[in-house]
Amino acid sequence: MWKQAIEDALQKTKANIERFGDLFPHVSENDVYHLNPNTDWTDGFWSGILWLGYEYSGDKAFQEAAQKAVASFKQRLEANVALDHHDIGFLYSLSSKAQWIIEKDENAKQLTLQAADVLMKRWRPKGQYIQAWGPEGDEHNGGRIIIDCMMNLPLLYWAYEQTGDAKYKEVAVIHADLSRRYLVRGDDSSFHTFYFDQENGEPLHGGTAQGYSDGSTWTRGQAWGIYGFALSYHYTKNPLYLETAKRLARYFFDRLPQDDVVYWDFNAPVNEETKRDSSASAIASAGALELLEHLAADDADRAYLENAIQRSMTGLVKSYATIGKPDAQGFIERGSYSVRGGNAPDDFMIWGDYYYLEALVRMEKGIKGYWYE
Template identity: 30%
Template structure:
């Protein structure tokens, strides 16, 4: 029998920041509505093969997708996040077996091991299985699932380009999107399980190429970089979901913020910390006075550009994770700066889009503005809200009785 003891090294034990701060987290973060809404969705399993994705724009009723969609892992992972919340704030959470719910909701995702129909997004699909293995490090079945997902992602790595392929484009056109920074953590988890250091080399190569070709000198980011797979040469830098090729799509910026913070957390390589800082400072500096995160920082204000609470909550979680890393190197000034920015971001987002009557926690999400998919609740916006609340508690910066 294999030993999975090395996985214990994956569990990061945060410490409280020895700083004062300017703001209190919004009380809605720890409302019982969080638990009751998520539990209501968990008990509405439909055919067992559908996952909440976004809502309608009027009543906040969930629309569902199948297992073969990039967001299908977020709700099962949210259930594991609620298990963590039940440990941190038991009085605010319904007394149910959240881990069992997470296991039940994750089960159908294993079908993607047989036929990967989500491409690079298998990294997002892995989230609940990493959660499960963190709780049960000797679960061999889950370890094998993670290894299988990692194998799928590794097959998308091209040594000439130095990255994992995003979309299945044709010929020598090799596309990489900034979102891919969030899939690299799967390589580190699988490497701990298997001892395969090549997976870490792949993650480092991909991150380094992203710094070189996705990140602009001011710390903003391109959404898509197209390479020639026969030479590794950059063909084009563009957007797919932002306003323009040279604009800053906010959710892509936030994916990069969290992705590079995670790379630093895994490797302690200074270049990843510096990149996370640059991207985070750019995000903070571009925030409008209203505190509302727009879909794209460069989209025209008139007519009104839609907000994106998924970018806001993701960025808040990224800033808290970066604050945690700054605390770990005794940079109390940086730790406070990023934590305060995260709390303000969460407060402003709650003021804008908290919706007690909806099935989702928030409205005002933008999935894809060019495709007219916005003003909705979004499953990953809710996920990063729960994760942000948990992170604040773990860091000693939140309170269940707020």
């Protein structure tokens, strides 16, 4: 089943290389991807798909398209286009860092280190956190962190490993500790965002940007936490990060609905109109696969996670994948970007496609994503 799903995704990717040209997919409308000239936070996921396709198949068409995408990311960084946010890790881990991991291209390594320096500009010494959105001092977003940032920290951990400069790891660890303390709740659910006083770092309150309510648990945020804390454990071996990833995973997978693919928020009222988020299920599955790497053979959570991954991925492949729809641009249907904002609430998400493929090739061939070497 996994191999068939991979082959289907790679066939669609081949078609999309021609379809997209020099542009980058974001989310879809009426099953057609919106494209941009490498200006959005999501553009790394397309290059990540291309690198996964090359690693899995050895097909030079994927490699050439991926290299071309990395060149675009070089131009973007040099021109400083739309980089004033924390998602630099999503952009450059899956483009230039992926190229370094696969090809050991020195220029790709240097580009990725430059990207890490861009991310470091989001560090706020007064508050001791990485600011997610907006300029420093921004009235609304100036003191705000979000759980998504856990997936951007690997860029900083990697930069420390490559350079030996402790500042990268120190910032990543401080931010991970803060996220663990304030974004993860006592019942193992999570806030999407948390606010701090910009002058002294005093905690203020939790909130959300895309969840059902400030106190609800946005499923994609929970999935970011599973994978992000597992990766922080990989880099630091801090057992608290491993424990946190396991807790978040159990909360997520304990709440799978009948078809094993989650709704967009665990607290959203469920009826015939409730939106799903297939991308959240794909991210959580990929994160759980990473988590498995760090569990002993006799760990009580191993069998639980193995079963959860099988359920989640089987649900995606059997009920949400576009297998049998050769003209489809996306791999999995019914992702949601922002249900509250009415922005692509039931469409293809390029990050959903990426994590779906990452999970599949990891299960089939042991190929992981590009969060570490």
